[in-house]
Amino acid sequence: MSDVLLDVRGLVVRYGKATAVDGVSFTLAAGEVLALNGPSGCGKSSTALAVLQLRRPDRGEVRFEGRRLTGLTERELRRVRPRLQPVFQDPYGSLSPRHRVRDAVAEPLKAQGRWDPSEGPARVAELLDRVGLDPSYGERHPHELSGGQCQRAGIARALASGPRLLVLDEPVSSLDPSIRAGVLNLLADLRDDLGLGYLFICHDRAVVRHFADRVIEMRDGRVTSEWSPRPPDAALR
Amino acid sequence: MGSEALLSVRDLRIAFDGTEVVRGLSFDVRPHEALAIVGESGAGKSLTGRALLGMQPREATASGSIRPDLSAHRGRRIALIPQDALSALSPVHPVGDQLAAAVRSVARVSRKEARSRAVAALDRVGIPDATRRARAYPHEFSGGMRQRAVIAMAAVNEPDILVADEPTTALDKDHRDQVLRILAEQRAAVGAALVLVTHDMDVVREHTDRVLVVYAGRLTEHGPTSEVLARPRAPYTAGLLASLPRHASPGSRLPVLRGTPPAPGTLPPGCAFAPRCPLAADVCHRSEPEPRQADGRLVACHRWTELPHPATDLFQETEERHSR
Known part of the structure; x- marks a missing residue:
């Protein structure tokens, strides 16, 4: 397929003597949703952390936009991270409780030295609107939001730096059922509108079947199979 | 209908600081059935489940009636399976001792008899080599085994009603199905009814007979699971x-x-x-x-x-x- 965004080869992650990820390889194209599915402890979250280089893999290679991340220093990685952003499971845990939502959303831009005081606030308002939150929510603290609103704020923050790939680790697993569908629809819109690629970590097969273009099944740190929930013609859309 | 109920809840209201969270729920728990109480965060479903055991938080005020009042028979006629298996077990006592203590807290039996009931209960939930395992501490159990031990502890005195508060929320599907299968087996083995508090509609569909859908502390819909x-x-x-x-x-x-x-x-x-x-x-x-x-x-x-x-x-x- 065109435009390979992420190319993972022979990834190995060990924790002490335990091997969490044992030689995992896959590619992901721009605009594609690739799900990693499997039971607790199968290595899917460790794979996500290694792709993000938040946990340096013990062996193997991660290429993002053609660039080898596995050889980069932290300083070099910092220039790549804006385009490679995580969204985590626990929406409250991933936003600082002491900061207002607008500051949380602005934080990546400030950290990258790309904050423009004159245009920044409007950019934050635009991002909140983009994820279906009224910009007035920017003044609130995370505990004043529902779980679904909080997860939307987390997505807005991930979008702030203009990513091409989102690594979503169980992004809807802790959400109430009536909220989950809206967040999945939002993620589908963002993918369609911005051409984002998603590495989508999820243990819920019904969600995976609905949302992913391709599914990699993992067990005991290895890829056991790969399948597509969609008929071939639908995949073209 | 009322005569066949194990437990009848009428106009249950639970408030914190004058704010009602459970706002007038009425329902029955029938012998041997699996009843789901389903709702979202803050709907009052866990509070309702725990109220059946008289376990509402101290700062809460409750009104309405739950008959018969089983709170004095907690552990014997009604028992709770909490969401967090770790918090339900003491880390400093062997698992078998904890189950045996649960037996002796409600039944006047010898230590030896309590011990053998504890081992039998662990065996019933599929813990291999239960006699030896009973001497192990909770941290020596895997997460799945701990969850089973907690179910064994709730079922050890063969209660009429088991209340399971989101027992599978933190589990993936394989473990979830395993726990629910064990719950069903326990229900059959000891003849208990199950009150299952959950937000997972798939769990409701696959594992319960009747469902009570709660929204903002009120009954929304209540009837046979398959029909609802x-x-x-x-x-x-x-x-x-x-x-x-x-x-x-x-x-x-x-x-x-x-x-x-x-x-x-x-x-x-x-x-x-x-x-x-x-x-x-x-x-x-x-x-x-x-x-x-x-x-x-x-x-x-x-x-x-x-x-x-x-x-x-x-x-x-x-x-x-x-x-x-």
């Missing part, structure tokens, strides 16, 4: 079911319940679900509907006869897509 799920009559139930990905074709937009559940103390006038309800009419914003008999179940909705089936189209997103 096959043809929901309350818009909230219909919306919840419609939004499940398993019912949608891959890649399609999911039907959505717009908005969020109200926080306790900030309830809208009338029906608490009205602001999110695609069927809401004037009356819904004025008066709160009482549960009424409808189609073999209880439904609290002014407009239930207007609900189409399937209701999927009602919940298609109408707000403009966020596109540029």
Whole structure:
């Protein structure tokens, strides 16, 4: 397929003597949703952390936009991270409780030295609107939001730096059922509108079947199979 | 109907600082059945489940009636399986000792008899080599085994009612199904009824006989699980079911319940679900509907006869897509 965004080869992650990820390889194209599915402890979250280089893999290679991340220093990685952003499971845990939502959303831009005081606030308002939150929510603290609103704020923050790939680790697993569908629809819109690629970590097969273009099944740190929930013609859309 | 109930709950209300979180729930628990109490965060379902055991938080005030009052028989006639298996077991005592202590807290039996009942209970939940395992400490058990030990502890005195509070929320599907299978086996083995507090509609579908759907502390719909799920009559139930990905074709937009559940103390006038309800009419914003008999179940909705089936189209997103 065109435009390979992420190319993972022979990834190995060990924790002490335990091997969490044992030689995992896959590619992901721009605009594609690739799900990693499997039971607790199968290595899917460790794979996500290694792709993000938040946990340096013990062996193997991660290429993002053609660039080898596995050889980069932290300083070099910092220039790549804006385009490679995580969204985590626990929406409250991933936003600082002491900061207002607008500051949380602005934080990546400030950290990258790309904050423009004159245009920044409007950019934050635009991002909140983009994820279906009224910009007035920017003044609130995370505990004043529902779980679904909080997860939307987390997505807005991930979008702030203009990513091409989102690594979503169980992004809807802790959400109430009536909220989950809206967040999945939002993620589908963002993918369609911005051409984002998603590495989508999820243990819920019904969600995976609905949302992913391709599914990699993992067990005991290895890829056991790969399948597509969609008929071939639908995949073209 | 009342005569066959193990437990009858009438007009249960639980409030914190004058704010009602459970707002007048009435239902029965019948012998041997599996009853689901389903709802979202803050709906009051866990509070309700724990109230059956007289375990509401100290700062809460409760009114209404739960008959018979089993709170004095906790552990013997009614027992709780909490969500967090770790917190239910003491880290400093062997698992078997804890089960034996649970036996001796309600039955005047010898240590040896208590011990053998404890081992038998561990064996029943499928813990291999239960005699030896009974001497192990909780940290020597895997997460799945701990969860089973907690179920064994709840079932060891063969109660009439097991209350399981979100027993599978933190588990993946393989473990979830395993725990629910063990729960079903225990229910059969000791002849208990199960009250299963959950937000997972798939768990409700696969593992319960009757369901009580709770929204903002009130009954929304209550009846046989297969009938309620096959043809929901309350818009909230219909919306919840419609939004499940398993019912949608891959890649399609999911039907959505717009908005969020109200926080306790900030309830809208009338029906608490009205602001999110695609069927809401004037009356819904004025008066709160009482549960009424409808189609073999209880439904609290002014407009239930207007609900189409399937209701999927009602919940298609109408707000403009966020596109540029």
